Amino acid sequence: MQYLTDRKRAVGAGAAHSGTAHHWFMTVSSVVLAVMLPVWLYLFGAAIGGTRDQVVAAFANPFTAILTALVLVVSMRHFAKGSAVMVEDYAHGTARKAGLIFVSSLAAVIATTGLYALIRIAL
Amino acid sequence: MAEATGSSKRVERPLSPHLQIYRIQMTSVSSILTRITGHALMAGVILGVWWLLAAAVSEPYFALANAVMTSWFGKLVMTGSLWAVWYHYLAGLRHLLFDARLGLEIKTAERLGWACILGSVGLTVLTIVIV
Numbered sequence: 265m266q267y268l269t270d271r272k273r274a275v276g277a278g279a280a281h282s283g284t285a286h287h288w289f290m291t292v293s294s295v296v297l298a299v300m301l302p303v304w305l306y307l308f309g310a311a312i313g314g315t316r317d318q319v320v321a322a323f324a325n326p327f328t329a330i331l332t333a334l335v336l337v338v339s340m341r342h343f344a345k346g347s348a349v350m351v352e353d354y355a356h357g358t359a360r361k362a363g364l365i366f367v368s369s370l371a372a373v374i375a376t377t378g379l380y381a382l383i384r385i386a387l
Numbered sequence: 388m389a390e391a392t393g394s395s396k397r398v399e400r401p402l403s404p405h406l407q408i409y410r411i412q413m414t415s416v417s418s419i420l421t422r423i424t425g426h427a428l429m430a431g432v433i434l435g436v437w438w439l440l441a442a443a444v445s446e447p448y449f450a451l452a453n454a455v456m457t458s459w460f461g462k463l464v465m466t467g468s469l470w471a472v473w474y475h476y477l478a479g480l481r482h483l484l485f486d487a488r489l490g491l492e493i494k495t496a497e498r499l500g501w502a503c504i505l506g507s508v509g510l511t512v513l514t515i516v517i518v
Contacts, residue, residue: 291486294479301476305469308435309518312465313457316449319442339432346425378436384443
């Protein structure tokens with residue numbers, strides 16, 4: 265016996281069947297990225313073109329290291345979720361499943377590789 | 388109900404987002420560009436993370452990655468990514484406005500689309516000048 269009515273289950277879930285969780289995540293991550301990116305773009309841009317010692321010194325700075333880690337993690341989750349919507353829009357069946365696994369994995373590999381490099385440089 | 392009874396053949400309907408049906412206009416172009424820039428940015432991210440990994444690992448590896456990064460190809464990817472990030476940035480801010488129920492009138496929405504395109508070019512030039 266089900267105690268929840270069909271209406272109760274549907275309220276707030278919308279056409280995506282997952283409610284507003286995705287939209288809210290993208291809103292929160294976009295605001296956070298909007299705050300971090302101008303500063304991070306300046307720091308990253310300034311590091312390009314330097315010698316290895318200069319680049320290592322730039323990313324060993326605690327502020328730069330922490331900001332880069334945050335930008336990497338938040339932007340890769342933002343990408344994975346945004347890209348998943350594109351896959352859901354254009355691909356169907358097995359291609360959709362494969363695409364969803366691919367974009368999520370790609371984001372995870374990039375974020376983890378970046379964090380590994382940061383840890384080696386900054387610690 | 389749209390299918391004739393007895394026929395197992397499915398009606399071929401266009402799938403969302405109906406790219407082949409709608410007339411191209413500022414609001415649709417600026418929206419599609421948001422998705423394109425968001426995905427194209429991965430080229431810059433992959434090159435940047437690879438370059439950082441190389442800096443962390445060894446001198447010869449960094450020499451290779453840095454040569455790619457500072458080559459015409461690397462500069463093209465980085466400059467393109469810079470424009471893409473500013474476009475995606477401004478288009479994202481526009482989404483926050485839309486969420487706040489602002490700028491939804493057609494004229495305003497079209498002007499905001501132009502603001503994203505022209506603004507992103509301006510910010511790209513500004514960033515290159517400053518950095």
